[in-house]
Amino acid sequence: xxxxxxxxxxxxxxxxxxxxxxxxxxxxxxxxxxxxxxxxxxxxxxxxxxxxxxxxxxxxxxxxxxxxxxxxxxxxxxxxxxxxxxxxxxxxxxxxxxxxxxxxxxxxxxxxxxxxxxxxxxxxxxxxxxxxxxxxxxxxxxxxxxxxxxxxxxxxxxxxxxxxxxxxxxxxxxxxxxxxxxxxxxxxxxxxxxxxxxxxxxxxxxxxxxxxxxxxxxxxxxxxxxxxxxxxxxxxxxxxxxxxxxxxxxxxxxxxxxxxxxxxxxxxxx
Numbered sequence: 001x002x003x004x005x006x007x008x009x010x011x012x013x014x015x016x017x018x019x020x021x022x023x024x025x026x027x028x029x030x031x032x033x034x035x036x037x038x039x040x041x042x043x044x045x046x047x048x049x050x051x052x053x054x055x056x057x058x059x060x061x062x063x064x065x066x067x068x069x070x071x072x073x074x075x076x077x078x079x080x081x082x083x084x085x086x087x088x089x090x091x092x093x094x095x096x097x098x099x100x101x102x103x104x105x106x107x108x109x110x111x112x113x114x115x116x117x118x119x120x121x122x123x124x125x126x127x128x129x130x131x132x133x134x135x136x137x138x139x140x141x142x143x144x145x146x147x148x149x150x151x152x153x154x155x156x157x158x159x160x161x162x163x164x165x166x167x168x169x170x171x172x173x174x175x176x177x178x179x180x181x182x183x184x185x186x187x188x189x190x191x192x193x194x195x196x197x198x199x200x201x202x203x204x205x206x207x208x209x210x211x212x213x214x215x216x217x218x219x220x221x222x223x224x225x226x227x228x229x230x231x232x233x234x235x236x237x238x239x240x241x242x243x244x245x246x247x248x249x250x251x252x253x254x255x256x257x258x259x260x261x262x263x264x265x266x267x268x269x270x
Contacts, residue, residue: 001022001023001024001025001239002022002023002024002025002220002223002235002268002269002270003020003021003022003023003268003269003270004020004021004023004211004212004235004265004267004268004269005018005019005020005265005266005267005268005269006018006019006020006021006211006263006264006265006266007019007263007264007266009261009263009264018266020269021211021237021238022237022238022239023211023235023236023237023238023268024235024236024238024239024240025220025223025229025233025234025235025270026233026234026235026236026240026248026250027099027101027229027230027231027232027233028132028133028213028231028232028233028234028250029094029095029096029098029099029231029232030095030098030130030131030132030133030232031092031093031094031095031130031131032057032058032061032092032093032094032095032105032129032130032131033054033090033091033092033126033127033128033129033130033131034053034054034057034061034065034091034092034093034128035051035052035053035054035067035091035127036051036052036074036088036089036090036091036123036124036127037050037051037052037088037089037091037109038050038051038052038078038081038085038087038088039085039086039087039088039089040081040084040085040086041086046086046087049081049084049085050077050080050081051091052074052077052078052127053067054127054128055128056128058093058095058097060095060097060103060104060105061093061105063103063104064104064105065093065105065107074124074127075124078120078124085116085120086116087111087112087116087119088112088116088119088120088122088123089109089110089111089112089123090109090110090112090123090126091107091109091110092107092108092109092110092131093105093106093107094106094107094108094247095130098230098231099229099230099231100230101245106247108249132232133213133232133234133250134213134232136252137210137213137234137250137252138210138213138260138262139210139211139212139213139260139262139263140209140210140260140261140262140263141209141210141252141257141260142207142208142209142210142253142257142258143208143209143210143236143250143251143252143253144204144205144206144207144208144250144251144252144253144254145204145205145208145236145240145241145248145249145250146202146203146204146205146248146249146250146251147202147203147205147240147241147242147246147247147248147249148200148201148202148203148241148242148246148247149199149200149201149202149203149241149242150199150200150241150242150243151199151200152198152199152200153197153198153199154195154196154197154198155195155196155197155198156175156176156195157175157176157177157193157194157195158175158177159198160193160195160196160198161193163177163178163193166178177193177194180192180194203241205239205240205241206253207253208236208237208238208240208250209236209237209238209263210234210235210236210237211235211236211237211263211265212234212235212263212265212268213232213233213234213235214232214233214235215231215232217229217230217231217232217233219268219270220233220268220270221270223244223270224244225243225244225245226244226245234250235268
């Protein structure tokens with residue numbers, strides 16, 4: 001994390017004044033579209049009918065991924081399923097080797113908007129190409145951050161759910177919670193706080209505003225437990241889930257968005 005000196009543009013007593021925001025710097029190497037998947041509607045929901053691989057792949061991708069079929073013409077393969085396709089999705093891989101982070105990529109799927117015909121056209125256009133952060137997002141936009149949180153192992157009910165301690169003389173243990181339910185029904189309801197895994201869970205952090213998307217990584221210092229930034233980066237207002245060097249997926253906000261307004265950044269204090 002870092003700090004950014006910006007001009008406040010929200011409806012607050014500080015609107016129009018310079019304020020300091022806590023921000024998170026995320027390194028964003030371009031992702032590679034290594035395949036597209038075709039989906040059709042069935043009585044049991046959507047079902048994959050075909051996957052079309054790109055004819056070219058980064059060499060590091062072959063460490064963990066083997067194309068399903070040999071090289072073929074993508075446009076001709078799509079025509080075979082004319083009239084059946086309900087959705088077309090992009091299969092993407094990160095390229096962490098471009099920022100000297102690691103060699104094995106992370107994989108994820110991206111749905112496309114619009115009609116099935118528009119999705120096909122767009123997917124064929126992007127197949128085998130790289131997509132950068134600036135191709136998708138813009139300064140001032142609000143996005144959702146999806147990541148796996150920091151793992152904290154097994155935790156009791158006090159740490160995990162914040163329940164009150166028992167009184168000093170009421171029980172042998174003060175941190176075991178109180179009653180876990182009545183005698184009947186003869187079961188423990190899922191709503192009762194119980195000890196268990198805390199952290200290392202997938203979470204969606206909604207409403208993170210993009211302060212800045214930049215390629216000027218040489219102006220940033222080395223970050224603790226991470227090191228130097230080696231490529232394009234995104235600056236988000238606030239924090240995101242997970243520790244350093246863990247994969248974070250940014251997506252467009254699924255709710256109705258207000259008009260995007262770029263933020264006037266005076267200084268990024270990294």
